[in-house]
Structure formats: C-alpha cells, structure tokens
Amino acid sequence: MKTLSLLWTELIGLFVDDEFLALAILGVVAVASVAATWFHAAAVAGGILLAGCVVVLLASAYRGARKS
C-alpha cells in the first residue's frame, strides 16, 4: 500500500512540481479556451496560449530563482 501511494505521489509529481506553474498553465489554457469557444477567436486563442505559456514559464523560473 505504501509503495502504491508512493507511486501515485511520484506520478502526480511528473506533472505538478511547482504549484504556481501548474495553476498558471491551467489558467492560460482556460483563458485561451474562453477566447476560442465563446468569442470564436481561435487565432487569438493560439496567441494567448503561446504568449501565456512563455510568460508563466518565465514567472515560475524567476520565482524559483528568488526562492533558492
């Protein structure tokens, strides 16, 4: 049971390491999704997705650097 729970924790850890980064990525996808589905602006959604990911990556890396 302990091994299974450890495996599960490590499995989640593959995707979520820095909670800020994970939540920010989901936020960017949510905003892009709203642009694509509600406003029918798929091209804008693509731009939001790419720019948003670059911004959250930088924000997370600089946060990590400040903390270390």
Add this chain to the structure above:
Amino acid sequence: MTWTIAGPAVISAFLASSVEVVEAFTIILAVATIRGWRPAVAGTVAALALLALLVVSLGPLLGQIPLSVLQLVIGVLLLLFGLRWLRKAILRAAGHIALHDETEAFAKEEAELREAERQKISHLDWMAGITAFKAVLLEGLEVVFIVIAVGAGRGLIVPAAVGALAAVVLVLVAGIAIRRPLARVPENTLKFGVGVMLSAFGVFWTGEGLGVEWPGADLDILAFGAIFLVTGLGAAMHLRRADLKAAS
C-alpha cells in the same frame, strides 16, 4: 507521412526516453551491484510486464476518444510536463539547483541498499527487486506518456514508439558495455532540449484541441520550439548574470 511530420515526434520520443531509461538503468545497476542481477532483472521484468499490460489494455481506448478531446488533454498534460522540465532546466543552467548527476544517484541508491544490508534486513532481495520494479515502472510510465503525447494527436504512435525503443536499445547496449552509470550522457542538456520540444508540442496540441488553425501547420512546432529555446536560454543567462552582479 513525411519526415517533417514524423521527425520531431521520433526525435522528441528518442531524446526524452533516453533520459528516462538512463535514470532507470542507474537504479537497476545499483540493485545489481549490491544484490546481484537476479532481483534487478526480476524487478525489471515485473515492471515491464505491468507496463505492457497497461498499454495493451488501455491503448485501444485511445481510439475511442474524440480527436479534439485527445489533443486537448494530451496538450495540457504536455504543457504541465514540458514546462516543468524546462523550468528546472533553466534553474539548473543558471546554477540555482544542482545538476542531475547519475554517479551521485547511483551512490545514493547503493548507500541505501548497503544500509539495509548492514541492518541485516531479512527480505533484502525482495526490497532490492521492489526498488528496481519502482524505478522501471515510473520511468517506463514516463516513456509511455511521452510516446502517446508526441504521437497520438496525429497518428504518429508507431514512429514515436520506434524513437523510444531506439533509446532503450542504445542505453541498454551502452550500459551493458561499460557496466557503470552513464554519467557522461549530457543529461541536463538533453533535459533542456526535451523540455523545449515537449512544451512546443504542448502548445501545438492544446491549440489544435481548442480549434486553432496554426498558420504554418506542423512546422509551427519547430517555431514554438525556437521560441521556448530562446526564452529558456535567455532566462538562464539573465539569472546567472544577475547572480554574478549581486556577488560582486
């Protein structure tokens, strides 16, 4: 299918899988060094059997999921996975977290097993087998995810699987030949490159799942990769310079 389409999937699966297989091999080698090849091979075979069972039983379900949903789910998982790798690679390159060292990982695993041996734990072979099992299962799951992630969105599972298989064969042949942790594999550089590629695939698939028609089609993956590469290298360089400035 052209190389322009299949190439990035094959290369990404190969590079990402190499990193995972090197990590699993280090632990298997540590187990074999301390307790012999029997528990190491038993743990490895059990994990591979479980992985095969998972792939065979869950694999066909992928075909039942609508393509846009599959692209969106895989895209988001790739973003979580790839940007996490890239963030760590930036912090490693900037000197904010320690570089991953296979020799160190081997020594740590070896020390843990030696400590268990010293304490005369009776079920040591079992424990060693479980250690190998866990390592192969976890790293193997990552390889399976990578193959699905870079291949499923465009029917490129087979080329991606070939890339991953080539990585397994290459690492095993090299590992068996030198019988030491593969410390000279430029793992940190590979991780930077893989983080860039997986993030690029993540943006592409997520966008496709949301109905975005990328202007350059599949070639945009390379453009996204270039953007993430420049961003990552620029951030690492800037952080390093800021540290040097603060220190002087």
